[in-house]
Amino acid sequence: MMMRGAVLTILGLVWLAGAEILWEKHEERFRFCSWKCMKFVQMWPGSFCVALGPRFDCIIPESADSWTIHGLWPSNIMNCCSCWHLFPSDLMELPQQLARHWPTFLNTSSFTFWRAEWQKHGTCAGCTEALSSPSKYFGAALALRTMYNIDGAFQRAGIIPSCNHSYQLNTLREALVPVMGKEQELQCVTDRQARQVLVQLKVSLFSNFSAGCLEEGTQDFSPYRPCRNQTRVFYFPLNQKNPRDPCP
Numbered sequence: 001m002m003m004r005g006a007v008l009t010i011l012g013l014v015w016l017a018g019a020e021i022l023w024e025k026h027e028e029r030f031r032f033c034s035w036k037c038m039k040f041v042q043m044w045p046g047s048f049c050v051a052l053g054p055r056f057d058c059i060i061p062e063s064a065d066s067w068t069i070h071g072l073w074p075s076n077i078m079n080c081c082s083c084w085h086l087f088p089s090d091l092m093e094l095p096q097q098l099a100r101h102w103p104t105f106l107n108t109s110s111f112t113f114w115r116a117e118w119q120k121h122g123t124c125a126g127c128t129e130a131l132s133s134p135s136k137y138f139g140a141a142l143a144l145r146t147m148y149n150i151d152g153a154f155q156r157a158g159i160i161p162s163c164n165h166s167y168q169l170n171t172l173r174e175a176l177v178p179v180m181g182k183e184q185e186l187q188c189v190t191d192r193q194a195r196q197v198l199v200q201l202k203v204s205l206f207s208n209f210s211a212g213c214l215e216e217g218t219q220d221f222s223p224y225r226p227c228r229n230q231t232r233v234f235y236f237p238l239n240q241k242n243p244r245d246p247c248p
């Protein structure tokens with residue numbers, strides 16, 4: 001009788017522990033799914049290395065001849081789950097497209113970059129059904145690159161990379177409005193000659209991928225600064241031979 005009581009108690013505790021884990025998982029899910037907006041971030045290979053610290057090797061592959069993906073970042077949240085590892089086989093159908101449109105410019109494998117992005121941001125995106133697996137997450141980013149096509153928007157407005165011509169910030173902004181609305185965020189770096197150089201562009205999206213999601217107090221961990229409209233903006237051409245100083 002005592003035996004049976006003990007077994008029942010243990011079973012009960014196991015059940016309770018199980019319920020608690022489920023409940024914690026629910027809480028976690030709730031916390032991680034609290035984001036409303038996400039940033040789709042693209043970078044310009046022509047100026048990525050301009051402000052890169054000397055301890056990093058900088059390599060711009062020949063195939064990177066257009067704006068590339070930096071990441072898809074749910075706002076104000078990071079590193080949601082260290083247990084969800086990314087493996088190359090998770091991206092089975094995508095590596096060629098990813099290698100072309102989401103390359104790394106550091107001397108590491110692209111997979112290392114993708115894994116870091118997945119760990120930091122992708123694991124937080126999974127509470128949206130359209131992003132609920134690595135292949136969906138990376139596939140969505142590729143689709144967003146086509147949808148929010150910076151190369152096309154600039155070309156249509158006659159904005160071309162150049163060492164000897166700079167642009168008003170407003171000219172760049174207006175060129176982007178037809179593609180991504182008014183809420184784009186242009187980021188710049190300053191080169192050795194104190195020129196303001198366009199390097200990265202963010203557009204804030206709702207979880208249904210529409211642009212224009214606004215959120216207060218968004219944290220920004222990026223080393224780049226918003227481009228200032230008092231100074232003209234350079235859009236440097238690609239220079240694979242001298243990526244740190246493309247326009248000497």
Ligand SMILES: *[C@@H]1O[C@H](CO)[C@@H](O)[C@H](O)[C@H]1NC(C)=O
Nearest residue numbers: 056057058059060106107108
């Ligand atoms: C990349 O790293 C490898 C191994 O660490 C090194 O041999 C090579 O010189 C590096 N390439 C560049 C361009 O820095």
Ligand SMILES: *[C@@H]1O[C@H](CO)[C@@H](O)[C@H](O)[C@H]1NC(C)=O
Nearest residue numbers: 161162163164165236237247
């Ligand atoms: C301006 O720079 C481009 C390359 O960015 C070059 O092809 C062109 O010849 C330059 N024009 C002048 C007037 O220097």
Ligand SMILES: *[C@@H]1O[C@H](CO)[C@@H](O)[C@H](O)[C@H]1NC(C)=O
Nearest residue numbers: 205206207208209210211213
């Ligand atoms: C996307 O979601 C936002 C906010 O919920 C909504 O205003 C917008 O109409 C949606 N867009 C589409 C295309 O469904």
Ligand SMILES: *[C@@H]1O[C@H](CO)[C@@H](O)[C@H](O)[C@H]1NC(C)=O
Nearest residue numbers: 168169170171228229230231
């Ligand atoms: C720069 O931005 C400020 C407000 O942010 C605006 O009042 C001003 O007209 C802008 N200047 C130019 C040259 O666009």
